[in-house]
Amino acid sequence: MKNNLLAASCSFDLSNLSDHFVLIPEGVFRSEIDGRPYDAPHWELTPERGHQMAAALNQRKIDMVIDYEHATLKSKTTGEPAPAAGWLKSAGFTYVEGVGLCSTDFEWLDKAKTHIEAQEYKYISPVFLYTKTGDITALINVALTNTPALDQLPEAKLAAAAQELFSQDxxxxxxxxxxxxxxxxxxxxxxxxxxxxxxxxxxxxxxxxxxxxxxxxxxxNSQTLYDALNAIDQLKIAANSSNAVDPAQYVPMAVYQEAVQKAGNADAAAKSKEIDDLIVAACGDGRLTGEATIGWYKDQAKTNPDFVKAQLEALPKIAALTSQQTEQIDLRGGQAKTPPAVDDVQASIDAQFGF
Known part of the structure; x- marks a missing residue:
């Protein structure tokens, strides 16, 4: 933005000086001496811009110089001394509505006081930056002068010097x-x-x-990021309300786990009884014989009942162990009776199951 700024000075009568040192007047104005500006329709200081300038100037770490004949700017090219005539104290700038940019804390050095009292210097000349439309944007410094001596500097050098000083200050x-x-x-x-x-x-x-x-x-409409954060909180609350849990539809985790455990135990007991019945039946119809074989199947049933079940269903039945071995005839003319077959296999089965 600095490249689009121009620099100028304008003189004001020292006789108007009071406790409010008016640096730049409010409103639209031109130079009363030579009619400048020539590169803008006029100069203008608005209250809004004036307040901004006062706030920026009060942030300065050093006082602003009041020199003689803009010597501070010219010394950058001439190398000549630039003694101070006075100082505008930092934190002493203010904007007065209807008046302009002012200083309420300023000091004249003794030599300058002598010149002013003898009317050897009659004007003050502020140096300021402005845009091509004439809007004043910044105050550079102030000088005692009797003519707008700043015109002696080429415009390009003046703008460069003013911008350099402004960035330093x-x-x-x-x-x-x-x-x-x-x-x-x-x-x-x-x-x-x-x-x-x-x-x-x-x-x-x-x-x-x-x-x-x-x-x-x-x-x-005065809405900020804090309003956005508040809206997000409201959205979260609404989402949580729509997903509220109905206690009647749920049970405590401990109750659920206990029910699952009981169901598992009941299923295991039923499975165990089913395998035991299958083993008993297989022993009875001759598919299983011998203590070692029966014991092996019972051990397998503890860890892999489905395997045992499939194996037992696939074993062939032994007919000799499922049919009657002998018949007894009642010699007194009674009905024939078939005594129960009790052999080593049956005795083994009874022993295995505690019969």
Whole structure:
């Protein structure tokens, strides 16, 4: 923005000096001596800009010089001394509505006082920056003068000198702005080389996303990021309310786990009884014989009941062990009886199952 700024000086009568040292008047004005500006329609200081300038000047770490005939600026090219005529104290700038940019804390040195009392100097001449439309943007310094001596400097050198002095006087502003840009780059995950324009574009995207997701237009109608955060909290509350748990539909975890354990135990008991019945039946129809074989199947049933079940169902039955071995005839003419067959196999089965 500095490249688009121009520098100028304008003289005001010292006889109007009071406890409020008027540096730049409010409103639209031109030079009463030569009719400048020639490169803008006029000069203008608005109250809004005046308050901004006063706030910026009060952030200065050093007092602003009042010199003779703008010697401070000319010394940059001539190398000649630039003694002070007085000082505008830092933190003493203010903007008075209807008057302009003023200083309420200023000091004249003895030599300058003598010149002013002898009317050897009659005017003060502020040096300020302005845009091509005439809007005043910054105060550089002030000089005692009888003519707008600054015109003796070529315009290009004047602008360069004024901008250099301005940047030297306000280092804190540039530093603060760079720190702000650095924080924004970090927050937006932008590279260190991101320009102010790129940061602004990314902020615009973020504002659009916030509005789409929360309905809050950031910085519009006094709404800020805090309003957006509050909207997010409300959305969370609404979501939690819609997903509220009905206690009647659920049981405590301990109760559920106990029920699952009981169901598992019952299923295991039923499975065990089923296998035991199958083993008994297999022993009875001849599919299983011998203590070792029966014991092996019972051990397997403890860990793999489905395997035992499949094996038992696949074993062939032995007919000799399932049919009657002998018949007894009642010699007295009674009905024939078949005595139960009790052999070593049956005795083994009875022993295995405790019969």
């Amino acid at each position: 306000l280092p804190q502003q540039d530093s603060t702005m760079e720190e702000l840009l650095e924080q924004l780059r970090w927050m937006l995950n932008l590279p260190l080389s991101a320009t102010a324009e790129e940061i602004t574009a990314e902020l615009d995207k973020l504002k659009t996303q916030i509005k789409e997701k929360t309905g809050v237009a950031v910085a519009a």
